[in-house]
Amino acid sequence: MSKKNAFYAQSGGVTAVINASACGVIETARKHTDQIGNVFAGRNGIIGALTEDLIDTSQESDAAIAALRHTPSGGFGSCRFKLKGLEESKREYERLIDVFKAHDIGYFFYNGGGDSADTCYKVSQLSEKMGYPVQAIHVPKTVDNDLPVTDNCPGFGSVAKYIAVSTLEASYDVRSMAKTSTKVFVIEVMGRHAGWIAAAGGLAEDRGIPVVILFPEVTFNQETFIARCQEMVETHGYVTVVVSEGAHWPDGKFLAEQGTRDAFGHAQLGGAAPVVANMIKQALGYKFHWAVADYLQRAARHLASKSDVEQAYAMGKAAVEYALAGENSIMPTVVRKSSNPYVWEVGKAPLSEVANVEKMMPKEFITADGYGITAACKDYLYPLIRGEEYPPYVDGMPDYVTLKNKPLAKKLPAFEL
């Protein structure tokens, strides 16, 4: 078997640790130069493959690749570009194979969530049919924690830690101010479909904070919500509300879509947090503050979870090792052996079982009233946020790397996206 090159790409929303997976892939490949040639990365994800805009990672020093482990975001660029069915997107799939063939690529490492698992699966199917077999391995990544089979997804642990810590800190603040000022603090977190991130805010409860969570899994009920907030303020003097961006009314409309219009009559894209805060103000008159964490939460490498960084790296490393062991069309997974003490190992799942399956919060993780998390949920979450792995700092700011990202010479005609 002649030595093949590898292709690596980052897909969809980036995380605090997706670069740690990239680091795991490239460092491991560099240890097996007898079997793997160069690692090419897609500039801006799969678009880089389609347009033959490949990054030559051999131009990056070992130190630069090592620094990816502590650098958030997608070091090679990512994209939101979904390939559809094999028939519908036939032209794109065939182009991928053409590019792989032109650059002698035998390994496809695709680092992303559900959509990219599906693409990865289809590439492995098609490449065989086309007589140019490529080993396609999906590297799991998503802050939403919604991939099946794996116990958790790299990226989630760090965002969960960020939300747990931020909820705790802001709650200490509102607790200090509640006597004469703010009594309600609302923090909006990511998770359009699954409430995993919102759940992490519930960990602040174990530090004595009165928390009310609005999950996407639980249909919003204004009456019981307001009553719960009132009860919390009357008991504790204040309340912290963690609202998922996916929290919605019975008709499915997101809380954030309030039909709000600005002075010019333009529909205004607001957040769920101000909507919820104003709702409480109107019903109960309490002074409020609200925050929308948005990208801050998923980019916060400064507060990454140690287990998350380790797992992100391990998934990248395992992807290469599985490929070298002849595996195809699989995804490395995190297998939890025990929560206390936390013991996990690397496993694998066939992509046929991963593609297009979304893992929601199990019912037993949400309290009966729908506003909190259960002990089982906390047992699940704690191991994922435990441990700190700080980046190095220079001049008071993290010393994140920006790669050179030198392009590889093109060999094929241009391709219209």
Next chain:
Amino acid sequence: MSKKNAFYAQSGGVTAVINASACGVIETARKHTDQIGNVFAGRNGIIGALTEDLIDTSQESDAAIAALRHTPSGGFGSCRFKLKGLEESKREYERLIDVFKAHDIGYFFYNGGGDSADTCYKVSQLSEKMGYPVQAIHVPKTVDNDLPVTDNCPGFGSVAKYIAVSTLEASYDVRSMAKTSTKVFVIEVMGRHAGWIAAAGGLAEDRGIPVVILFPEVTFNQETFIARCQEMVETHGYVTVVVSEGAHWPDGKFLAEQGTRDAFGHAQLGGAAPVVANMIKQALGYKFHWAVADYLQRAARHLASKSDVEQAYAMGKAAVEYALAGENSIMPTVVRKSSNPYVWEVGKAPLSEVANVEKMMPKEFITADGYGITAACKDYLYPLIRGEEYPPYVDGMPDYVTLKNKPLAKKLPAFEL
């Protein structure tokens, strides 16, 4: 001279390090039990003094007081309650003196911003007149960094570090996504009147990030702002906008007050960030994301600046030492001797020079076009964010202390606020 007790209170918006000043006050007082009796703290700030709701800090262990150094927020509670002129608020000032007299309090340490400096000043004036002299020392605190005389205010360095790091991290994120998705990221920061916090976002520029800052000191100009954002996106592929909550139109109206109404016709309190983001979208069509950091920024002890923690502690310590040296009606200050290397020492300012003076960003700290910070501003900021001082963690979350806050027995009749 008989041994007197001390009174300490926290005022106004709390910070990541105001408790470090409390720690400095109490630990220093505990080292001088020959001269200072007990330290009583006001529950919820000055309201605690007025209502004789005093906390007996002698009930707190040395370990609990030490833990204040790494705990954000106001450990004894703070309040927004402004005492007015000596005539207008005569009843309150006299009550303060009555409470001090009843509990044999000879030292008044008031930890806050401009308003509390004014109150502290008036107490020192009145107490002499009333024949019960109290040594009133103001301990500086404000994330807004707007106190005069002192080079900077404890609380500011940590929020500046948080905004600098968060701007950097979120910008790495949007840079990764910009090819097919988000091209504009807007982060809203605190600072109603002064743009110090917004300025900190400009430090990300030194890491290659295209940043546009909207200061409260610079009247908003939609046309030049949109042009600048377009230029940045066309040059770099993306842009990060740091908008101060105090950014305003020529008529003084805040950007956040867009006359927005919700579905029920209620005026909607939005943030400046969504307004700015939608404005760019409408003008240029770029996809955006926005965040409002709110309390997260000033509570983020997990990312505190080491020099800020040290200065906050030093101000508390110096307050007690100045009091023991017989000083009255002053505020300890940070005196910068040199920026590179950073050398500072503790100084002092008479409260007559501090009360009711607001320090804005100097003109030479803002670039000529009004959208960035100058090299002089960066020289000023870097020493304040340098160094990390992480709190201890348990189970993945910081181990912040919650004090017992046991009340002292009351001796006086009740007082109606």
